[in-house]
Amino acid sequence: MENALSSISSSSLLPLAPTSFPSHPPAKLRLSRFKHWSSAENRRNKTLQLRNAFGSGDENGQLDGFPCIPNKFFMDEVIGAEYGEGFETFRPEGPLKVDVDFLNDRMQEGFLQRIRYAMKPDEAYGLIFSWDNVVADSRALKLHAWEQLAAEEGKEIPEDGNVQRHLLHAGADHVLHKVLRWGKAEEDIDRLKSRLSQLYHDNLLELSEPIEGLKDWLDALATSRIPCAVVSSLDRKNMVDALERMGLKKFFQAIVSEEDGMESIAHRFLSAAVKLDRKPSKCVVFEDDPRGITAAHNCTMMAIALIGAHPAYDLGQADLAVASFNELSVINLRRLFAHKGSTFMDLQKQVIEKSPSRRKLTIDTIF
Known part of the structure; x- marks a missing residue:
């Protein structure tokens, strides 16, 4: 084929x-990443500094085998x-x-x-x-990670619907700074983000359904x-x-x-x-x-x-x-493609059907 x-x-x-x-x-x-090598290197250096501060000697930019990038899971992409x-x-x-x-x-x-x-x-x-x-069900994984973090820090998460939406879709930096107001120093925010990522990873390891x-x-x-x-x-x-x-x-x-x-x-x-x-x-x-x-x-x-x-x-x-x-x-899949595509609702000219003209039999048309 x-x-x-x-x-x-x-x-x-x-x-x-x-x-x-x-x-x-x-x-x-x-798929190249040539435009982002420098930014990726900067993130890696920051991650190495963060791991060293926590006493982690892993050389792959990970905490216990899991990438230390919580913002990838707690933000709108x-x-x-x-x-x-x-x-x-x-x-x-x-x-x-x-x-x-x-x-x-x-x-x-x-x-x-x-x-x-x-x-x-x-x-x-x-x-x-x-x-x-x-x-x-990553929604449950994220909420559970936030609840675990709150319990470890001795804090409470408001049961407000708007706060819940921020926990699920906003970046961890924004939630910690603006929504929950848990940390002020940059070191505290980095520590909380790292712990949040680890809790999410632990919950992911238990996911079986x-x-x-x-x-x-x-x-x-x-x-x-x-x-x-x-x-x-x-x-x-x-x-x-x-x-x-x-x-x-x-x-x-x-x-x-x-x-x-x-x-x-x-x-x-x-x-x-x-x-x-x-x-x-x-x-x-x-x-x-x-x-x-x-x-x-x-x-x-x-x-x-x-x-x-x-x-x-x-x-x-x-x-x-x-x-x-x-x-x-x-x-259901067949019905999605039953029409011509995204233009099937465009205006079309109406074609008036006419009966075909009668053919005239001649010697040339006889085989």
Whole structure:
């Protein structure tokens, strides 16, 4: 079968770091971080100073094997892919910008793939699952981490709904400084952030149950041979370990994790599409957050919203909103693509059908 990425590989792109499961070859795009080496180095130096202050001798920028980056889990991330923005990859001729239009153009199905997808249309789709509150109940993990931190510090967390939203979505710096007002000195804030990250990691290690109905839904997708990917800002090891404990690892053909270096939600979705070998316009994203839904639409992907962490009226821009995975069936995916796409509601000229003119039989028309 012709590979949909053959046209990309012909541009002499360097391969990605092997982040897929061993049974699947890595995609042939290398996502560069050349613009952010200096900032990453600065963060690493700060992390080393923080670890040394706490007496940790780990050399990998981690606390007990877990990255000391709590703000990655306690903040609203950049949406990304606005106005065709994408990530960059290197090739011998120089850097190449990889954006949504580029992938939709270069990842067209080959002749044999088109025949296969005509016979089995469900296999043409690629499904991308966000980790937070779609695969795992990260909302409960975050709240529990904050409650544990409050108990250790002898403090209380207000039961105000606005405060709860900040705990889930705002950065740890902002919550500690402006919302809870727990620390004033920078050393205290760093200590609290580090402890919060460690508590979140400890809770993650105990996670063994996925979101209700997810396993049955993934099993139905596997029966229909629809490839799936999961995306997160977690590091790959902790993510894979959690998937194994939940019994979900076998269902995902691709994983996008912190090691892939994606800087926005949309970039993670695009990276997942590349790993699944599906063009973005044929992918469906499962999200629980309005920002994730916006990122999916920026990538020309369909979006199915899971109601829970956000109420239904906040998820109105999704192509489909459900209360649980138990409400879904494969036919729902077909209906998402039943129309021409994002322009099917555009005004069209009405064509007045006319009866065809009668043909005049002549000698030339007789065989």
